[in-house]
Amino acid sequence: MSIPTRLVVGVSGASGVAYGLRALDACRELGVESHLIFSKAAALTLAQETSLSLADVNARADVVHKVGDVGASISSGSFQTLGMIIAPCSVRTMSEIATGVTSSLLTRAADVTLKERRPLVLMVRETPLHLGHLRTMVRLAEMGAVIAPPLPAFYAKPASLEEMVDQSVGRALDLFGLSWKPVKRWGEDLGPLTGEA
Numbered sequence: 001m002s003i004p005t006r007l008v009v010g011v012s013g014a015s016g017v018a019y020g021l022r023a024l025d026a027c028r029e030l031g032v033e034s035h036l037i038f039s040k041a042a043a044l045t046l047a048q049e050t051s052l053s054l055a056d057v058n059a060r061a062d063v064v065h066k067v068g069d070v071g072a073s074i075s076s077g078s079f080q081t082l083g084m085i086i087a088p089c090s091v092r093t094m095s096e097i098a099t100g101v102t103s104s105l106l107t108r109a110a111d112v113t114l115k116e117r118r119p120l121v122l123m124v125r126e127t128p129l130h131l132g133h134l135r136t137m138v139r140l141a142e143m144g145a146v147i148a149p150p151l152p153a154f155y156a157k158p159a160s161l162e163e164m165v166d167q168s169v170g171r172a173l174d175l176f177g178l179s180w181k182p183v184k185r186w187g188e189d190l191g192p193l194t195g196e197a
Helices: 017-030 040-049 054-058 091-099 105-115 131-143 161-174
Strands: 006-011 033-038 063-065 084-089 120-124
Touching: 006 017, 006 105, 017 033, 017 040, 017 084, 017 161, 033 040, 033 054, 033 105, 040 054, 084 091, 084 105, 084 161, 091 105, 091 120, 091 131, 105 120, 120 161
Parallel strands: 006 033, 006 084, 033 063, 084 120
Antiparallel strands: none
């Protein structure tokens, strides 16, 4: 039996809401059914960082879940998905997931993803990090999560902020076996084998 091509896309209140938006766009382009959870803090960040409304964001998703709906389909392990990405992921969200004590659908869905041994990718947006943050990341990695901070790939020679965002999102989607066209790959699009060094 094949797993349905569904991906849970969580957006927390950390700076970098563009990562979540582009993850939704990528799902649409790849034919992957997206299930969106947008936190209340993310709505504040959206207003600060973009001119988009929450309705604009919701229109990019196939299914929209309310952050307080802990009875939603994605709160159960029997609802099959490819996994979950939280883009961006705040330290608060990361910390709540690490404890296993969840207070919203965002962290409940992440907990379910871990218990079902599905990929959970956290695009953590915070700097600098103190020892407590680092220990939380270690704990999550031991539980099976992938910590994937959205760092610029300068070797790809991004010409815009959008290209930097797309490269980070695309590399995160690689972790689900999803290959998104905007990603520039070393040895294929770039590097010594391509004649561009």
